[in-house]
Amino acid sequence: DGGITQSPKYLFRKEGQNVTLSCEQNLNHDAMYWYRQDPGQGLRLIYYSQIVNDFQKGDIAEGYSVSREKKESFPLTVTSAQKNPTAFYLCASSMPAGASGRRAYEQYFGPGTRLTVT
Amino acid sequence: AQSVTQLGSHVSVSEGALVLLRCNYSSSVPPYLFWYVQYPNQGLQLLLKYTSAATLVKGINGFEAEFKKSETSFHLTKPSAHMSDAAEYFCAVSSPSGGSYIPTFGRGTSLIVHP
Numbered sequence: 001d002g003g004i005t006q007s008p009k010y011l012f013r014k015e016g017q018n019v020t021l022s023c024e025q026n027l028n029h030d031a032m033y034w035y036r037q038d039p040g041q042g043l044r045l046i047y048y049s050q051i052v053n054d055f056q057k058g059d060i061a062e063g064y065s066v067s068r069e070k071k072e073s074f075p076l077t078v079t080s081a082q083k084n085p086t087a088f089y090l091c092a093s094s095m096p097a098g099a100s101g102r103r104a105y106e107q108y109f110g111p112g113t114r115l116t117v118t
Numbered sequence: 119a120q121s122v123t124q125l126g127s128h129v130s131v132s133e134g135a136l137v138l139l140r141c142n143y144s145s146s147v148p149p150y151l152f153w154y155v156q157y158p159n160q161g162l163q164l165l166l167k168y169t170s171a172a173t174l175v176k177g178i179n180g181f182e183a184e185f186k187k188s189e190t191s192f193h194l195t196k197p198s199a200h201m202s203d204a205a206e207y208f209c210a211v212s213s214p215s216g217g218s219y220i221p222t223f224g225r226g227t228s229l230i231v232h233p
Contacts, residue, residue, distance in 0.1 A: 111160055
């Protein structure tokens with residue numbers, strides 16, 4: 001069964017600690033994304049990667065870091081520099097633009113990780 | 119630049135009534151458009167997508183949306199609401215920006231269904 005997994009579902013950390021959120025997909029998608037979701041603000045893009053070993057900053061990258069060493073994995077680290085890290089984090093994947101002649105593809109989302117920092 | 123506006127952060131309907139969730143987009147080129155649904159504490163799931171084929175798009179769970187270029191709209195409808203439709207709905211637009219088609223999401227509309 002293909003899909004995206006995020007772990008853990010709930011995560012609690014003390015202020016000042018870095019924390020890494022896991023995202024794994026077995027859909028053979030090249031593109032992967034990280035979003036932050038806060039009530040009433042929709043989804044805001046943190047980072048995205050369209051190919052292994054390459055990634056780009058999104059709209060709110062400050063205080064976050066990512067790596068893309070494998071096609072299947074795109075972990076997100078929330079650093080102590082992130083001023084307000086408590087949020088719901090969503091990982092997604094998609095086919096890259098241009099595959100099969102189309103320019104854009106729908107995204108497949110993981111179940112999310114709710115991070116609480118106190 | 120691309121953007122999406124979802125009118126109404128909350129929409130309340132009675133069970134069996136028409137559902138209408140509004141989405142207006144801004145894009146300098148013909149866009150790809152998507153509607154996603156999110157149930158509490160879950161990820162998003164694709165409802166339907168417009169990819170420049172038919173302007174009336176049918177999706178899952180009885181939902182459909184019509185692309186209207188003249189109105190830059192992509193409103194989501196369902197003839198008869200069911201209690202299980204209560205969820206958050208997101209409209210997204212994807213058009214080229216710097217060679218990429220990274221989508222932009224609206225702020226979401228919470229659909230409340232009354233018995």
